[in-house]
Amino acid sequence: MQNKPTTRRQFIADALKLAGATAITGMLPESIARAQAIPAATVTGTIQDVKHVVILMQENRSFDHYLGMLGGARGFGDPRPAVISSGYPVWRQPWMLSYVFPFNPSPPSGTANGDTYYGDLPHDWGTTHSAWNNGRYDNWTAAKTSGTMYYFTQNDIPFYYALASAFTVCDAYHCSMLGPTDPNRLYLWTGCCGNVTGYSPYTNNTMTGTGWTTMPERLNTAGVTWKFYQDKGNGLDAGHGYGEYNGSKSDLWWNGNYGDNVILNFRQYQNLGASDPLAPALNGTQIDPSGGGKEYDTNLFSQLRADVANGTLPQVSWIAAPYAYCEHPSWAASGGEWYVSNVLNALTSNPAVWASTVLLVMYDENDGLFDHVPPAVPASSAAGTGQSTVSTAAEFVSGNGAASDGSASGDVPIGLGPRVPMFVISPWSKGGKVNSQVFDHTSVIRFLEARFGLQETNITPWRRTVCGDLTSAFDFSNADQAVPAIQPPASNMNPNGPAVLIPYPTTTAVPAQAAGRSTACRLPYEFFVQGKVNRAGRALALTMTNTGTAGVHLQAWVDGTSTIPRHYTIAAGSGPCANLSDSLALNSGGGYDYSVYGPNGFLQTFRGSIGSSGNTGSTAEISLCYDVANGNVQITLDNSAGSSATTFQLTDNAYGMNTRQSFTVAAGATQAVTWYGDGGWYDASIRDANDPNFLRRVAGCVQTQSGTLLTDSAIGNTSKKFVASLASQGSTFGTLRFDYVAPPWSHSPKNWVGIFAHGAQPTKGSYKSWAYLPKSTGSLLFSSTANSTLASGQYDAWYLFDDGYTPLAGPVTITI
Template sequence: MRIISISIATTLLLALGSAAPTKPAPAGGNSGRLPGLDKIKHVVYFMQENRAFDMYYGTMAGVRGFQDPNIGIQDNGLNLLYQPDSKSPDKKNGTSYLLPFHFEGNRAGCTPGGSNMWTPNHQAWNGGKYNNWPDGNAPASMGYLTRDQIPFHYALAESFTICDMYFQSVIGSTDPNRVVWMSGTNQGPPNNYILEDNTEWISLGWDTYPQNLTQANVTWQVFQDKDNFDDNSLAWFAYWRNIKDGPEKQKGVGFVGLQDFYDRAGNGTLPQFSIIVGPTELSEHPSNTPQAGAWLQAQVVNAVMHSPKWNETALFINYDESGGYFDHVVPPTPPKELWVKDIFNHQMAPNGLGPRVPMVVISPWTRGGHVFSEVSDHTSTLRFMEEWVGKSASGNYLAPAGLVDDWHRKTTSNLVNVFDFDNPDYSIPELPKTTMPTKNSFGNWDPTGKNKKETYDEKRGFDILNDPEMCEKLSDPKSKPPYGNQTYPTVEKGSKLIRGELTEGRALAMVAHTGALMKTTSGGEKIELQKLSKRATSEFGQSDLFHLEPVGALNEYMIRSLAHPEKCLNVWGSEPLIGECKGTSWVFEYHANGAHHHVRHKGTDLYLGANDAAKIHLSKAKQTSHFKIYSVTY
């Protein structure tokens, strides 16, 4: 297949045969599904390869990136961007360190990071301290790209909704993560086997989610060419290996190609659920370039957007794992009683969650450049399908993701809140043009140009690629750690409206339903409201911003002033004010239809609001007081 060679993690973060349906489904009807989901008639899942969130989007405006106000602090007093590196001559607080560094030049796209395998990534995790990336994995782990290098990716995210708290499920490589994506777990028969690496000779004995879709009469299809990078995880399961050839097997492991997907999208005959598996060189797996992957993404996105069924389709594009690239957010970790035996050192270790990976949701109900902030992982995509297919009259899921355990269900999102069904935007954004990658003499993808030695594998049906990407042949040297000349990464200025339940890790601007911004006065003496009529939301300043510190239960936080960090939003009697932080907490209640939050003071159960007289107040009635909350970088 493919070979690539802090603070303790908080637990508070805390499957398509014929296109014609055999029976209309989802069968749950409006009463069996969460509100709005009946508007989606077609779901498309497309998973790419091996990129961490920070590697692509650490500098993007309005996401939880390198400007994270809640970044973990190490025992040496340095934040987690200052990763200890024994090879570095640069020292701070007595520690040799390596900061995230920019991959530069015309070979940046084919510059690999570290290893994506179980052991190096657990070494980087380092018992939850998350401070062993250069030494435990590789210094190259710390590289990242910026907007000018991946313009299509940025434009797509800013035309729709990006998820900045989406984690890979397993602290390991491709196979276990793709297995979770298609089944809900990487553990089961035979003999309670745990898939921790890219071992494929064992026929996995547990069921996959597409089997449940068939039982629920949901039409579905895997779309893949013969060159699929061996990324269709259904092929690793005993059920799909042993099932007799026929329509069902063709749905799961047959080679119904990507052109079939484009054609069916174009004539409005996609099945209800589509899974796309891309070719090797277009997968974005290092050293395959993001530019080649962007072209493939553009084909899929354009096929969906220009389909006659665009108004009822949702496309999810995510990545299986981080590829050995650094991400600064410490993943949620299950309690030790849920850890598994490490097959490499025979010690107990967490199975997941692993580093954040990108995900963008493309649909009419996610237009507008928003950010989805709920903790999610690959099991979340199955739980979304549960909700979308719906429930029976008795309240049971028609297509349950029964292998998703309780810890994941309590910790991660079902993704439903990413949509605002009351405010669709059916327009089609203009995205940057992408260049079609080259093909070789066999007609197979080969962005390397002409291979020095072309060989054809008759069994697998595609060329064995002997050369790396054509960017390897360009002139610039590959970026190496800039020891002796390091700079702290800078981020873009801007904001994105938050969708979903709030999580920490971002500066927040709170805009009341009246259109006024809640902010502190310049001296931090009080809070006030300021009309935004003459100010764009991209111009939020430090005095306009707050950040959250989790306290107590889920969604309960202190709201701390960014400009005056010793002060928090508090209450005196029944009046909101800016004051001491001790003993105060607020609960954020999200409403997806309208994408706004109600903010409730925990001690009084009163709701924060604003009136037409531009005064902040507390009220028992939440219906009249809500806030649009923006994630801001400045």
């Protein structure tokens, strides 16, 4: 029996009811609830219990655009975002002579954002690399227009938020290329974009002469059954565009496959007979051979429903949606929700089948839509770009369009691209979890490798090192058995809705991400970054060690500058490939300020100065050790190079698990300190009481060996512990020093400390003296930059926001 589509007005009402019901009562759409309620068919308690993998790749949405407001995920409330060349966090993007923040648009009257046909944005190889800007990540609006910054909320896409609350969402899943649809889809089906022997990388949507080995051929060799589920439109041959629409409303909007089955372009898939081993690529419904089709025809799912009912679902299935439901702007998001809901309905219609099935729903690329997490890319061989302990062969495109290893000038990295949503839906991934391991489209192939014992040789060594195989998103030994309440599903978008221009942005602050922590998947990461100043060589020596079971990619930024970040790839293991070192130059004055970013919220900052002579500044260093039993870290305070005692000052930036502490360490000595984590999460600043230039910041998550892990409580400041703070020391104008912290949603390079009369409020022009506090975390010797001196007396110091008079912290009473 077919469900009758609701009216647009009714859909909006249902969507809003669904959003509220899911948040307040835990009620879920029927398709999600049924999928959650069916227990896993556990036989071995391993990946071998998976009998069916179903893969649905949708179109053109970024992670932040869809899920940046999802509680627990690393979205707009990220406590440790990159700081771009302007000195502001990455989500405050430059725009002409101003800036733009992410914004939630106001839809036309009487409509909802999820129903609205917002137009698409530039999403080609050139503009996406331009937005990336050699890793600086500060050119989004120039490359993509200000519309790049719009996003949706739970009210806009309630079905997807309900899906995330019921199963597992991956918040570090990236598209494979800084480029458009078809090359990214090639990674899903072949592990590459043509960057293999005998071919050249495809960087646009024009494919001719393709013929390298594809995943279906690997499955045939391994004896694994597979099939495509799609609609044939008016034909799946070249003459009919392989199922793609041709531009008129009556031609393949509501049927066909939008040309998203890209392997049909390969020569080995041409002129297939019914008994050919590759013929399952041509499987599909044909609800209207003339190409017309009708809106919301559930016959699109008839073959899938029949195979599920008959127990003939193959071991691997790929699904390609018609244009209207693939979510490519300007089609509405709610059309995709309708389509995914129907796929889930079909798969769960036979509980015995669903009990051993995995459904993976991801997006091929980000359109032109902003995401705030700079992706991993390989380092080229040029000096100052970073290093890799594994080969970067075939991960670049040369000036003549060939695959290269980054050794020649002008070589451009292929990817990774920006983050896109990924939902892992199965009996082994229930519970509203968040997985933060780095993945891309080749991770789907890696999951098939892990399950079926095959090998895709098209995937490069670098990509295998950086991107995981999705297995960390599952708990095969402990499937959740929860049975939620049932709420009727959202229905569909309005078939007759007009195209709408993305509104002009008006938001002047970063969005406030939803509160709440989620269960976090246990990750295979364990790595260390050690810094030590080489005074003779006038450099910061970095040593990176990977003791985990997965490779890791790190980025070294000079925050707030236009310096191109360095990229480091370190393989897992115990050999030389698990260790890497680099030398980062100090500036002409002997100063340095490097931040190393890594997966799952990892950050280490190294800041200080040895002066132009090289003989001043702190000689202190620190190192970390993880307490994996208790989720704490051991910080070793190292004064082994010092000629006198050093007082280390430690502050808890974000989690409130530790009081401000001071430790005086004798010359030539070290001292180990236990720093308590919040379920493994930590963020500490270590200062030298005698050197305001010195800072070491350490932040991340200890992967404990047992127990339940939770997502970062500092995301969205859900604990209200990550707040701006200001402390002072010194009793003369020459010794007065301020130590400060600002969370990223309060950070500006124009934050400042103002000195006012004791008891006075900070009002315009009433300060006695002032100085900028330009970093998110740091210290300042006030006399070094203050605009005027202070006479003896008592004052109040206020920490103030962005050249204005809005207090971030204070007052701190000081006596000179």
